[in-house]
Amino acid sequence: MENNFDELKREMDNVNRFVPYTLGELLAMDIKEYPFLVEKLVPEKSIIAITGHPESGKTWFVMYLIYCVVYGQPLLGMYKAQKANVLFVDEEGGKYEMARRYKLVGFKNDVIIHTLSQQGIMIDSQEDTDSLIGVIKNKEIGLVVFDPFAAIFSGDENSARDIGKVMRSFQRVIVETQATIVFIHHHRKDSKNYSNGTEQSMRGSSAIFGRIDSHIIITKRSESEGEMTMAVIQRKSRKGRGKIKAFTVKMVEKDGLVQFEYMGEEPQQLKLSKAETAKEKVLKFLIDRRATFNEIHDSMKGEIGRDSLGSALKELIHEGKVASKKEAHGKPFYWVAKEKEGQQTAS
Structure with a gap:
């Protein structure tokens, strides 16, 4: 009898796992413009990819984006940012490099940023995802950043099946914590002839682009001592009112701090062949x-x-x-x- 009860309970749990919305419930919703963590660039409770070639400035741009989020300051004085606590999952630079970058960007010990550095987190592991969700809830995190994408799962980035598992884990994190996810990813070596990049520039399966909500490409335009100019190009915006026009940012290191300056709309809107x-x-x-x-x-x-x-x-x-x-x-x-x-x- 007890075994029959357990079996029935499992069946009921399976039946109740999915709860559909009725048409009436959806039509009764008060539809407003989708909320953004960073206006037009980073939608809330979403998956955002920020990609580029090595040394293109993408991690520096993300560090600055984080600065704007934790301090609630407009990005480049233009794009409003909602204040939120941040968790940075670093599987590349290490804690000394992270400390150096935090100091250069101008962070003070008056905001909440937590860093998991080179701890081998595998987002396609249920155990690691459970632990990560616990940290996010405990620290009241609103934005989670992963760098680099290829280092946070054990599967093959060219496999749609493996990427699907990663994206389902990301979605689970979002649903259970209400956090926003940003990951940094590299471009293919053979995409360097794309001056502005395309969705196919990203390494790995096309399923990556299919599952993300926003895709931002960072392309280095020029570099000299203490200065770099980069283009910021939005290739996908699923939850906004269309993609924003590409723009140029100058990153300057001066007096021990890295500063970011808006340089206007991107002039090199080159057409593809x-x-x-x-x-x-x-x-x-x-x-x-x-x-x-x-x-x-x-x-x-x-x-x-x-x-x-x-x-x-x-x-x-x-x-x-x-x-x-x-x-x-x-x-x-x-x-x-x-x-x-x-x-x-x-x-």
């Missing part, structure tokens, strides 16, 4: 489907010619981003290579 534009459009189209060459071409609505499309597909296959296989009637079908499917030759 036809082939690069085609590659970007192909990956977007194939993200959730398999298609023939003609189906892909038809989806472009005359924007991309057949020759440019053919070149784009060959490059994407060579880069391992798209897979291809002949199926019915000998026609090749194409799809996004979400797993390591290997390079295949287009026919």
Whole structure:
């Protein structure tokens, strides 16, 4: 009898795990503009990726963003920031480098920032995620920063399945703590010819871009002694009113402090080549489907010619981003290579 009761209880728990909203409940909601931790850039209770090549200034920009959040100061004097406590999960720099950066950016011991430095946190581990959630709740954290993304999980960044597990853990953290998540991630080496970067510039599976709510690219424009100029480019804004225009920031080290200055809208809004534009459009189209060459071409609505499309597909296959296989009637079908499917030759 006791075993039957336990089995029934487990069944009831499974039944009650998911609680759907009724249409009436959703229609009765007071719809307002989505709240942002940092206006237009960092939506609350969301997943934000800040990406770029090594030494592009992305970590410095994030340190400054954190400064604005913990002090409640507008980013660059333009984008309002809501005050919140911060947890920085550092798996790269180490505590001495973190201390150096905190001092250079101008932090004082009058705000709440906690740092977990090189403690081997694996967000795809339930035990580690449980512990992390405990820290976030205990310290009343509103913003969690992970640096670098590739070091906080044990799986393969090119695997959609492994990335899905990471994103589900992120979502669990958000649901259980109401915190916002920012992670810093690197670009592919072969994307350096993209002066402004694209969503495909990020290393790893395309599932990363698919699951994040905001994507900000940091691109170094120039560097001299004690000074760096970088472009800030928003490639995705799921919860805002469209993407903001790219802008330039100057980072200057002066009198032992790093300062950030808004330099205006980004002047180098360079257009991608036809082939690069085609590659970007192909990956977007194939993200959730398999298609023939003609189906892909038809989806472009005359924007991309057949020759440019053919070149784009060959490059994407060579880069391992798209897979291809002949199926019915000998026609090749194409799809996004979400797993390591290997390079295949287009026919």
